[in-house]
Every structure is written in structure tokens, then in C-alpha cells.
Amino acid sequence: MRDRLTKKWTPVVLVLLAVSAFFMTNAEMPDWAYVVSSASILLFFLPSFVAAKRWLGLAGALILTLVLGYYAFLIESVAIATGFPYGDFEYSSLLGFKIGTVPWTVFFAWTPLILLGYTVAAKMVQNPFVRVVSVAAMVVLFDMVLDPGAVKMSFWQFEEGGWFYGVPISNFVGWVISGALGAVIIEAFVRVTRPLLPVPVQLMQSGALTVFFWTFAALFAGMYIPAALGIVLIALLAWIYNRYHYYFDDMVVLVDEDNEPIGTAPKLPTHTDKTPLHRAFSIFLFNSKGELLLQQRAEHKKTWGGVWSNSCCGHVMLHEPVEAAAKRRLKFEMGMTGIKLHNVLPDYRYKAEKDGIVENEFCPVFVGITDKDPSINPEEVGAFQWVPWEEFLEAANDPESEYSPWAKEEARLLSERKEFRRLVG
Secondary structure, three states, rough: OHHHHHHHHHHHHHHHHHHHHHHHHHHOOOOEEEEEEEHHHHHHHHHHHHHHHHHHHHHHHHHHHHHHHHHHHHHHHHHHHHHOOOOEEEEHHHHOOEEEEEEEEEEOOOHHHHHHHHHHHHHHOOOHHHHHHHHHHHEEEEEEEEOOOHOOOOOEEOOOOOOEOOOOHHHHHHHHHHHHHHHHHHHHHHHOOOOOOOOOOHHHHHHHHHHHHHHHHHOOOOOHHHHHHHHHHHHHHHHHHHHOOOOHHEEEEOHHHOOOOEEEHHHHHHHHOOOOEEEEEEEEEEOEEEEEEEEOOOOOOOOOOOOEEOEEEEEEEOOOHHHHHHHHHHHHHHHHOOEEEEEOOOOOEEEEEEOEEEEEEEEEEEEEEEOOOOOOOOOOEEEEEEEEEEHHHHOHHHOOOOOOOOHHHHHHHHOOOOOHHHHOO
């Protein structure tokens, strides 16, 4: 759902970046510009880190970004001290305070670009060696868009200038070297960790925004070659993003008999007559009168369309706590937030079939109390109603009732639990 929200706000963000690029290239930089640039670098960094977290989990994302950040910081320090591999250059104070000779923001500024290059290469190339070479080539192209504007704005300067808008060829050779080594680091990390999700194009977001900003900076500064290159790259990145995009919450987590993740798969194609075991959850919401909130599943849904069921159901994303998944889906389907959920049936598992489609899930069951009516999402829910619990429980014990099979079985199991009776009364 956050991916969909990001998509909605993308045009606004792009307009703001273009406006910012115009003012940065047409106004004198104030003394406090380093504050704005430092904050901007951190904001640019965040989207790719969030994507990495959902791809690798928090620990994996932290390790990968720390390794890449320290690598970037190290190679920049060596370059300033020795001139290798970028040539003789020096940073100004516009990127924030320096640790030694390198601004602290380099740690966050370089990583999105290498992740952008790697994501593009991962989608286009299968051979690891060719992928590393492709990453090196991609980051050089990104730098050909970025460096001219950055030099013009005095973020850094090369001592002897250079043929490409003040940037020497040694800089681009250096990017080939640093980009290739960065790609090797990512390749090694992926080989060791073996992520269960495909490389997500959301990793591109921070780097793509960076390229977009510097494309417009080059355009407004009259640097038409890097601007034209940037426009071509933006078009390519947009095509790759749309071609290979998937929503994290549309990928179900496949598990073994011990509920340990063994893979991921797209939600709709996975649900067939041979649906593999995967993670899910159910929610039963009650009001203060002891009535149960029921929802009618939207008619067009692939599984049990139009059937009345419990308050909310859904699937768990990889690296997502099941309670967080329940709250996420409750907000998306029913527009309901701020409800405390109790995991009353943590080990519930079921298998059911209807019209040739099988559900096969580990499905913890949550119970919550609220007197709020939902604001349903019509793409997911056709209608809702509050019904007395005893009435629903009677229907749950009737094999002929047309409620969803999991809701009926879960209701019977809940009624046997002391914790449930204590919560609902």
C-alpha cells in the first residue's frame, strides 16, 4: 500500500525537485546551504533504504548500506589523498562537515547510485560478470549527468579542471573502478544472503530521483549534453520500473511445515487448485455490544468473491511481523486504525477449496474491540454488517451456511478459548 501512495505523490515530488534545481542553479548559495544539501541527501537516501528493508529485512538492509557507505567513504578518502582513482579534487563545505577530508554525507549519497545501477543490471542481465560490467557502465552514465552540475555549483572541484564541463576523464575512469567494486560487493552480499524476493525496482527510487534532479540542474545551467543524457536515462529507468515492478504486499510468503519461509510468489497466480502453503492472518472485530463485524468480499476477488466472512483477512509480507500485517490490511480494506489486536489463535492453519481455487495457509487469528464503523475499500469489500456473536456462532456450526469456511472454523475455535471470552465477554 505504501508503494501505491508513493506512486500517487511521485508527480508532486518531481515538480518540487525540478523547481529546486532551477533555484539552485540560478541563485547564489547562502552560507547555510550545507544544511539544506545535507538534509536533501538524507531524504534522497530514505526511499531506497525502505525498499532494501522490505527486500532484505532490517538487519540485511543495515548491513548492506553500512558496507556500501563505508566503502564509498573509504574510496573517496583514498582518492583525495592520492588522486586515485578519480583524479585530484577536493570537496567544499556545501555537503556538510567533513570527517577527515570527506563530507559525512558521502556515506548516504553514493549508495543510492550503486543500488540504482545494480537494480537496472539485475533486471536486464543474468550473467554475474556481465552484470558487474553493466553496473560500472551505468554509474559512469549517472555521473556524467551529476558531476557537471555539482562542479558548477562548487560542491567539489578538480584541481586542473577537465574536458567535460570541468570534469576530467580520470573521474569517469574512477567511477568504472569504484562502480565495478561496488557491484562485486552487492553480488557477494546477495549470494551469501540469498534473498527470497526478486530484486525490487523500488531500490531504484533514491538514485532515480538523484538523476532526475541533476538532469534539470544541468538543463537550467545550460549544460545540454548531460541534460539530454539525463532525459534518456530517466526514460529508460521509468520503462524498467514499470516493466519489472511488483508490490511487496502482492507477494505471498511460501513456508514449510514449520512455518519457515522457503520462497515468495505473486499472490494471484499462486492461488490455484494446488496453492502452496503460505502465511496469512484473520481478524475478528467486535463492538461493545458484543456484535461481530462481518465483511462481504468484493465480487471480483479470485478467492471466495461475494462471500461473507470475518472482519478482515490478508497475507503477510516477507520480513513483516504478523500483527503489523494485520493492522496494515485492516487499514487498507476497512479504513480502520488504532485498534488493539490480540493474537488469540497464533497457530491456526487451514486448507479450503471453492470453485477449483484452494486456500492453504498458516493463519493466526486476531481479535479486537471497536465501536467505529469501517470505511470500506470497494476494491476489496462489497459491504459490511454487525451481527450478534451468538447468531454468527450458530451459523458457523451449520455446514449449510454460506460464510467462508475459515471464518466458521475460526469462530468455533475462538469460542473455546478463555482469552477470547475474557476479551469479548
